[in-house]
Amino acid sequence: MKKLWLIIALFATTLLVACQSTSKIKIEIINLQAQRTSMSFDLEVTDPDEELTPNLITVVIYYDGKEITRKSPSLSNGEYSVTFDGLSIGYTYTVNVYASYDGKNHKMASSKGTTTTLGGSETEPKLIQTIDDFKNIKNDLTAYYKLMNDLDFENANFQNALGSSAFNGKFDGNGKTIKNLKMEALTTYTGLFGYNKGTIKNLVIENVTLNLKSSSQYIGILSGRNAGIVENVTLKDSSFTTVFSRTGEIFLGGLVGYSEPSSQIKDTKVENLTMSVTTSGRTEPYVGLLVGRAKASKISNVESSGTLTVNSSDTSYIGGLIGSLDNDYQVKSKLENAKSTVDITVDVTVAITLITENKVDAPASVYVGGLLGSNRNSDIYYAYANADILIKNLSNNAVIQSDDDQLAVGGLIGSSNNVVTEGLATGSITLGEVGKEVVTAFEDIYLAGLIGYQAPDRISKSVSLNFDINVIGTTLDTLRVSNVIGNNVTANAAYFGGTLQINDVSYEGQIVYNFANDTIVTLDNLELDGEALESYFESDFVNAILDQILVN
Structure with a gap:
């Protein structure tokens, strides 16, 4: 009888060993960074037998033991990365990583991270001390920021890192200067902040060279498009050159290309800007040293100085301060306490008109x-x-x-x-x-x-x-x-x-x-x-x- 039990025990042990996985897969969570409303990290995946693909890895985020959401990691150039957005400020979250192989789901790694309260208020802003800090604004577009040092880009090419996303935060330049920028790359909204829906204040921008030869609709050294507030900003000793054709309206402003309804610009000036605009075809430019076009906007205590040269081939709106100040249905724009000192040269040659039934529209x-x-x-x-x-x-x-x-x-x-x-x-x-x-x-x-x-x-x-x-x-x-x-x-x-x-x-x-x-x-x-x-x-x-x- 003892021999029988011994044989059974040996058989069970052998069967258990045979069923156990011999996989060499390992996954670790590295580089975890918790922002105010997001958390991102990389996965270090060891998979010598190439058993995994991204869809076989699942990352789950929990708060207080309850699942919030899950997703598979992104894979780019052999690197696995994960970002969770829409998190709450000041919460501690648990992240678990699972992998499916050998017909089973295995828990591979776990970590915790607490979203920061930094950047959540004007009294607790995120501090911008380096150019990299500034570029990282794209990772949190709704935070409060404060510039602590002058930033010298040393004539390096600058591209709006926000792309088509809008800045919805608060940026306090703290009287500091951003200088020596080159803007030559085409983006949806060309400018230091691209599309501003937040507040930008107390900032000096100096010695910027903007030179675009590709078609774009919204161009301004601070922001191509503004739906927020610009306050106490100075742009000085800069140049703005565009040469391209684009059918329809384009908005070119030394500081802001297009300021849309409900936006504000106040206590702001442009000093010594050299602006040259050349268009062809059916391009209708709105051009101004401060703003190309302002619609249903409030603008006060502003000034501009510089030279403005426009070579166009269609209807054109050209102003030393603003190309055109417009209403939006029943809502008017209002301009108060404004001045401009400018030399303007205009050369217009219309070669093509829009024709319907042999009549100019x-x-x-x-x-x-x-x-x-x-x-x-x-x-x-x-x-x-x-x-x-x-x-x-x-x-x-x-x-x-x-x-x-x-x-x-x-x-x-x-x-x-x-x-x-x-x-x-x-x-x-x-x-x-x-x-x-x-x-x-x-x-x-x-x-x-x-x-x-x-x-x-x-x-x-x-x-x-x-x-x-x-x-x-x-x-x-x-x-x-x-x-x-x-x-x-x-x-x-x-x-x-x-x-x-x-x-x-x-x-x-x-x-x-x-x-x-x-x-x-x-x-x-x-x-x-x-x-x-x-x-x-x-x-x-x-x-x-x-x-x-x-x-x-």
Whole structure:
């Protein structure tokens, strides 16, 4: 009997050994990093017999003994990695790794990690001390950040690491500087922050070279697109160059390409920016030293300075500060306490028009202003522009054309249809070059010291000061030129000093010059004397600028 039990025991032992796995598979959890709302780590997999694939590995995350979610790892270049998003802040989680082989599911590894509270509030921000820290913002787009040191990119190529994802956090630049950037790589939203839906404040950006030769729609050195808040940001001593063709609208701003409804920009400036934009085909650019286009936005206490050169081939909106300030249905944009000092050169040659049934669908329109190219259904309070504007070429060479292509150029605004209160403009407009016919096949031309074309009368308490307009070598059918407003509207606006010259002949006030029959109609504008000028404005913002001009 004892022999029988011994035989049975030996048989059972042999069977157990035979059933046990002889696999050499091992898995370890390494490089575990817990962020505020995510956890990521790598798996070190030892699999000499190549028994595993990613779908045979399952990673499960638990909180307080309850499963939260599970997934298989990603495999790239032989490396296994796992990321769990959507976790709670300040929670300790358990991670288990399971693998299926030999017909069974085996628990291979376990680890714990606690999500951080760092970056969850303004008093406990994530600290940015290195360039790598800055690039890692992409790993947590909703956190609070604070820049602790100047960051020098040493002219290395910079690519927006956020891609098409938006920054929804809070970034406090802490008065520090990010400098020496090169932006040459094409991304969905070109800019330091790409698409901003959060808050960016207290930051200086210096010596950036942006040079793009590939098509993109949203381009700005800070952000290509802004739906958040930009506050107390300075961009200085930088250059912005684009050369490409893209059918439709593009938004090019020195700081922000497109500022969308409900966004804000305040206490912000652009200093000494050289901006050059070249487009071709059916590309319609919105171009400004601060913002390309702002829609239903609030913008206050802003300024810009630099040079702006635009070579385009279609409808264009060009402003020393903002290309176009627009409404969004019933919501207006509002611009307050704004100024720009700029040299603008424009060359437009239309070669292709959109044609339906042998008719041009829309005329070509070019709007140029020292402050704004266009103001559409938005309100402007207390603004100044010192602009020297040169229209170097304006032609339409398309086979089939509209009969009402338009150019509107103003020292302050090119074209406006809404409120402008207490605006001041100095500088000059030059249309043409000696010995060259500059304008061909553009029918409606408006040049003015304040606003090229204003409809209806919504301007008040505004002045062009010592503003010079010079038309050279141009023989248009009709040209409308004014010290104040180009078209014939009644306005609470005036001028002080300045000159109007057409082909070396001087005029005053507002004139409509018909070259076809050499007739001139002169309209009266209000000319101020020195005493009236000094007491004309009420706002402290404009009066401070005027006092400085008069002293100099």
